[in-house]
Amino acid sequence: MLHEPAARIETDKAASKKAKLGVKMFLFYTLVYAGFVFIGLARPEWMGLEAIRGLNVAILYGFGLILLAIIMGFIYNYLCTRMEDEMNKH
Amino acid sequence: MIYEVSNLAIIIFLFIVGLVLGLSFYFARKTKSASKYYAAGGNIHWAVNGIAFAGDYLSAASFLGICGMIAYSGYDGFLYSIGYLAGWVVALFLVAEPLKKLGKYTFTDALDSRFNSKHIKLAASISTLIVSLFYLIPQMVGAGDLIVPLLGLPHWIGVLLVGSIVILIVATAGMTSTTYVQFIKGALLVVFSTILTFQILNKGISLTPNENYHQFLKTEAVVSNGVLSQMVDPSYQLVKTTVVDNLEFAQLEKDGSLYWFHVNKQGDKAVLDEMLYMTTLPDGSVLYNGAPKSERKFYQVGHLSKIVVDGKEVSKTGPLGPFEFLKAIENSEVVRFSKKAFTDGEDKVTVWRQNVTTGKDVMKPGLLYKLSSAAGATSWDRLNFISLMLALFLGTSALPHILIRYYTVPSQRAARKSTIVGISAIGFFYILTLYMGLGAMVNGVLDVESSNMSAPLLAKTFGVGLFSIISAIAFATVLGTVSGLIVASSGAIAHDFIDKYLQVEMTDKGKVKAGKIAAVCVGLFAILLGILFKGMNVSFLVGLAFAVAASANLPAILFLLFWEKTTAKGIAWSIVVGIVTSIGIILFSPTMWEKYGLIPADAPIPLDNPGIISIPLAVITLVAVSLMTQKENLTKTNK
Structure with a gap:
């Protein structure tokens, strides 16, 4: 009575390498995100400081977190696809 | 409306x-x-x-x-x-x-x-x-x-x-x-x-958002011995005043209509700003700015009181680029409408006062979640902020x-x-x-x-x-x-x-x-x-759903994927603890206290967002129960 996947999944030799990459990228993003929360808590006045083009730290950091997630997503996909293609050749 | x-x-x-x-x-x-x-x-x-x-x-x-x-x-x-x-x-x-x-x-x-x-x-x-x-x-x-x-x-x-x-x-x-x-x-x-x-x-x-925008009344009064004694404009009659949480409101009559004003005392005079108000009468009927809803006296609001572009005050800007728009608001002054409720005799009155806020405060955290000591932030306020950010981060997955x-x-x-x-x-x-x-x-x-x-x-x-x-x-x-x-x-x-x-x-x-x-x-x-649940902000409610999901489900998913010693009982108990603690905290939170018709400050748990407590509790439960039930792992199927 075990639950089986809806679609048949082929063996993926790159799975463990991809998982390690995922953890590393997750930890990196978490650090950047934690930095945002830390500034909000410990130095809230920094959020209002002018940074670039008249925009303050809060806006730039917020936009930065959104854009970083998108960019890291593309990098992760590129690296994972390469690993899959190389390791699952045969 | x-x-x-x-x-x-x-x-x-x-x-x-x-x-x-x-x-x-x-x-x-x-x-x-x-x-x-x-x-x-x-x-x-x-x-x-x-x-x-x-x-x-x-x-x-x-x-x-x-x-x-x-x-x-x-x-x-x-x-x-x-x-x-x-x-x-x-x-x-x-x-x-x-x-x-x-x-x-x-x-x-x-x-x-x-x-x-x-x-x-x-x-x-x-x-x-x-x-x-x-x-x-x-x-x-x-x-x-x-x-x-x-x-x-x-x-x-x-x-x-x-x-x-x-x-x-x-x-x-x-x-x-x-x-x-x-x-x-x-x-x-x-x-x-x-x-x-x-x-x-x-x-x-623009200082005038649209041509039909309501022109809010403003008047002055003389202050004697700390109380309003006389209106400067004789067309206004002072009916009564009331103080709610250190804010003073005055009811005035003008041309046969009643209005509520917010009183800003400045020495021996006071400036009074018109507010939007809603009155619930003892029979349950509701008046909007003193009249039935059908008379359309209740206005849409939201405007700027000052616009500064390149260091100069202007009345409007014309088209702006995406960065210029944000910069212009940051350098200007926004009028927000802050809600307050009180009882006036047998009537329940809710007012929305004009709250002039600098663009700098609008464009950084702090208006909803108090973070700086200068704004009166307490440790609970800061915990609320961490808790929210944690639940949002961990809730999606x-x-x-x-x-x-x-x-x-x-x-x-x-x-x-x-x-x-x-x-x-x-x-x-x-x-x-x-x-x-x-x-x-x-x-x-x-x-x-x-x-x-x-x-x-x-x-x-x-x-x-x-x-x-x-x-x-x-x-x-x-x-x-x-x-x-x-x-x-x-x-x-x-x-x-x-x-x-x-x-x-x-x-x-x-x-x-x-x-x-x-x-x-x-x-x-x-x-x-x-x-x-009519009337609650939908994003706040979804934030709570994220907190429950992050507490009940995420520890179970992540430990299943990344910790070999995870057992079935460990997963089941962490889900139960995650659900019970997160919902328990929500039910005793200030927001729910307000929903029950009680005073939010009296809520037993001063946290609105439960994640900071419920997520670690679910994790601890999963680890502890899994370690206590390691025999189960002998029958586990490895995939």
């Missing part, structure tokens, strides 16, 4: 509803198996699934709730955008591919894949149901809010309408029709939000209705690619929320009775056509998300509980039938909840 109903709005609304229903009936003929009903046969293209992710995720909370929160509380509303998007990082890097590999139709399937445990089946199906119901409430509330200006119907009819349409969508074709409804709606939402943002930037900002979308694609690679498409569309949309929210804040469109309507009402200033399309899309937004939630809930009841936990013998056709009956029951319950 009374809104004018337009025929165009009704036509576009009917078109969108007709389109999604037509789609559902079309796919209904093809939905004969449980695999088709719960997972669209696992054959959806990754690009379609990616946009459907956006359609599923960008719910009423994102479009109506976040824009409304930004419109009323500035940057603090944008924190939700940041947190909601950051949560996808957890989904992409840690959860997407392994979950695709483990599960079949539901989140419970994945959790139980290595154990075949009755404890997990029961706990995870209950958790799915609770999280989905928490998420359903704000969607239904948002639907009701939308129907009022769109079709001129009461809130409860909107809730009923959404409930009925969604029951039809899900009960006819399950996940296949749900996917395409979400795909269409996700794409339309991103495109038309971009158009709305272009319109906001093109208009720029624990939402059952999002997780089931990984079963609709054919491979792990497709699961990953569709997540990236989803993140890109969702991230772009969340950047737009800041412009739409700030646009609503300064363009005189806010309905103080419902922050949820800020974005659609903003669209109305650019023409009835755009308003009609945006409102219809917002309605479709609710349809898409609610459909996903009802599929997840019906899966929890029919597949996880009845089929797997109770092990009721059913044919494949019978399983589909059970799923459809469960969908109808959940839909009816959602309608009831939507009517009961």
Whole structure:
């Protein structure tokens, strides 16, 4: 009575390498995100400081977190696809 | 607020509803198996699934709730955008591919894949149901809010309408029709939000938001011995004054009409600013600015009191670029409308006073979540902030209705690619929320009775056509998300509980039938909840759903994937502890205390967001119980 996947999944030799990459990228993003929360808590006045083009730290950091997630997503996909293609050749 | 109903709005609304229903009936003929009903046969293209992710995720909370929160509380509303998007990082890097590999139709399937445990089946199906119901409430509330200006119907009819349409969508074709409804709606939402943002930037900002904007009265009074003694303008008569939480309000009579003013004392004189007010009489009838609703004396609000561009004060700006727009608001002064309630004899009075706020304060955290000691932030305020950011970050990848979308694609690679498409569309949309929210804040469109309507009402200033399309899309937004939630809930009841936990013998056709009956029951319950919770900000409510999901589900998922010693009992107990602690904290929180009609400050737990306590407790429980039940691992199936 075990639950089986809806679609048949082929063996993926790159799975463990991809998982390690995922953890590393997750930890990196978490650090950047934690930095945002830390500034909000410990130095809230920094959020209002002018940074670039008249925009303050809060806006730039917020936009930065959104854009970083998108960019890291593309990098992760590129690296994972390469690993899959190389390791699952045969 | 009374809104004018337009025929165009009704036509576009009917078109969108007709389109999604037509789609559902079309796919209904093809939905004969449980695999088709719960997972669209696992054959959806990754690009379609990616946009459907956006359609599923960008719910009423994102479009109506976040824009409304930004419109009323500035940057603090944008924190939700940041947190909601950051949560996808957890989904992409840690959860997407392994979950695709483990599960079949539901989140419970994945959790139980290595154990075949009755404890997990029961706990995870209950958790799915609770999280989905928490998420359903704000969607239904948002639907009701939308129907009022769109079709001129009461809130409860909107809730009923959404409930009925969604029951039809899900009960006819399950996940296949749900996917395409979400795909269409996700794409339309991103495109038309971009158009709305272009319109906001093109208009720029002005001290007079629109030609019909109400000119708020302002007058002065003489102060003697600390009290108002005489009005400077004799056309005003002082009726009474009252002090509520250190704020002084005065009731004045002018030309036979009564008004409430906010009193700002400055030495021996006082400046009085007109407020919006709502009076509930002992017989239950409600007056808006002293008159019945039909007299339309209650205004839409939100304006700037000062605009500074390049160091110079101006009355309007003309078209602005995306950065210039943000900079202009930061350098200007915004008039927000802050709510206060008090009793006046036998009447209950709610006032919205003009609260002049510097653009610098609007454009950084602090108006809703107090963070600096100078603003009077306490340790609980800071904990609330951490708790919110934690729940938003960890909640996304624990939402059952999002997780089931990984079963609709054919491979792990497709699961990953569709997540990236989803993140890109969702991230772009969340950047737009800041412009739409700030646009609503300064363009005189806010309905103080419902922050949820800020974005659609903003669209109305650019023409009835755009308003009609945006409102219809917002309605479709609710349809898409609610459909996903009802599929997840019906899966929890029919597949996880009845089929797997109770092990009721059913044919494949019978399983589909059970799923459809469960969908109808959940839909009816959602309608009831939507009517009961009218008036709450939808993004706040979704924030709570995230907290429950992050507490109950995420520790179980992550430990299953990354800790070999995890046991079935460890998972089941962590889900139970996560649900009980998160919901317990919510029920005793200041916001719920206010909902019960009590004083928020008297709430036993001064936290509105439970994640900071409930998530670690769920993790500790999982680790402790797993270590105590290691014998179970001998029978575990390794995949």
